Amino acid sequence: MTPGRPPPEGSPPEGITTEDVRRRRDFHRRLHRWFETEGRHDLPWQRDRRAYAVWVSEIMLQQTTVESVRRYYRPFLARFPTVRALAEADSDVVLALWSGLGYYRRAHNLHRAARLVVERHGGRVPRRLEDLLALPGVGLSTAGAIVSLAYDRPAVVLDTNVRRVLARFWADLHRRRGENERGLEEIARWLLPAHGGRAHTQALMDLGALVCRARDPDCPACPLRTACPGPPRESDRSSGRASSPRRTKVLTLLLRRDRRGRLLLVRRPPEGIWAGLWCLPEVDPRFFLRDGKSHRLFTRRLHRLTHLDLDIRVVDIPGGEGKGSGETLRSWKSLEDLGRLGFPPVIRGMLESLFPA
Numbered sequence: 001m002t003p004g005r006p007p008p009e010g011s012p013p014e015g016i017t018t019e020d021v022r023r024r025r026d027f028h029r030r031l032h033r034w035f036e037t038e039g040r041h042d043l044p045w046q047r048d049r050r051a052y053a054v055w056v057s058e059i060m061l062q063q064t065t066v067e068s069v070r071r072y073y074r075p076f077l078a079r080f081p082t083v084r085a086l087a088e089a090d091s092d093v094v095l096a097l098w099s100g101l102g103y104y105r106r107a108h109n110l111h112r113a114a115r116l117v118v119e120r121h122g123g124r125v126p127r128r129l130e131d132l133l134a135l136p137g138v139g140l141s142t143a144g145a146i147v148s149l150a151y152d153r154p155a156v157v158l159d160t161n162v163r164r165v166l167a168r169f170w171a172d173l174h175r176r177r178g179e180n181e182r183g184l185e186e187i188a189r190w191l192l193p194a195h196g197g198r199a200h201t202q203a204l205m206d207l208g209a210l211v212c213r214a215r216d217p218d219c220p221a222c223p224l225r226t227a228c229p230g231p232p233r234e235s236d237r238s239s240g241r242a243s244s245p246r247r248t249k250v251l252t253l254l255l256r257r258d259r260r261g262r263l264l265l266v267r268r269p270p271e272g273i274w275a276g277l278w279c280l281p282e283v284d285p286r287f288f289l290r291d292g293k294s295h296r297l298f299t300r301r302l303h304r305l306t307h308l309d310l311d312i313r314v315v316d317i318p319g320g321e322g323k324g325s326g327e328t329l330r331s332w333k334s335l336e337d338l339g340r341l342g343f344p345p346v347i348r349g350m351l352e353s354l355f356p357a
């Protein structure tokens, strides 16, 4: 894309004024000039523009910071360099490499989707939005990011960063469009260039991540500042939903070994905390409180998740077998097997301290 040259305009949504059209031109010109010099051009996932690599990075970046993804992206791509390699992998190996990145459902979906891409598309990541949207874990934004960043075609991307920039800069138009999701999507579509798409998507993502940040937008440094109404005022924000206080959940885990020294492990349910990862069986603490059973506390750790604090206690209770709710598999594993299984990092750390090598 030539810096400073606005793309041709598509058909505008209903109610667009000549002032909106002028602002659109200005928006593109300023945004793309800024992107050329201030945008991010050397992130690890920008060096490999294959659709598969873009797809992996987009899934990893959902609800996860760029800094965390940096540590996981390269080892994952090195172990699974192609869709086919990922499709053929054992799910334990996939989860072990994802372990620590959180939101494990993403890894399950990515793995299932890779198998579908091999089955339906011969291992080539589809170019059509509809085909991408038919894959598990691929929503409008991820599909749009693959189409625009990998195939350099115009496609709507509305991740949290892009959404914030558009909602702030186009606040008035968004209000006129009903201030809802559909209105924002219409605006995003109206802003698409007629050709290309990579620079447009990346510029919006970068402005949202680097300048138009959620908590402390750097408006004085923003290329759009002269035409932007700015972020909502503090009083507007405080009229929104109050943030709920953090909760603490006690997680009681059972340490049980058989005569051969093997550990009883379970695979966690496919939904919820640590979905699909291996763990010690969870036991309902009411079981030993109610029956007055004695129990031994081996270790205890406090662990902070994004939305919740966990108070994890590893215990032994004679006769206790864990409640088993939602577990998909229960199995005795030798200590040598532990390194090959996908555990939540906090549980792996607790097991390593209980059974040092």
Ligand code: SF4
Pocket: 165, 168, 169, 211, 212, 213, 217, 218, 219, 222, 223, 224, 225, 228, 229, 230, 231
């Ligand atoms: S001027 Fe401020 S609110 Fe507007 S787009 Fe720039 S950083 Fe965001």
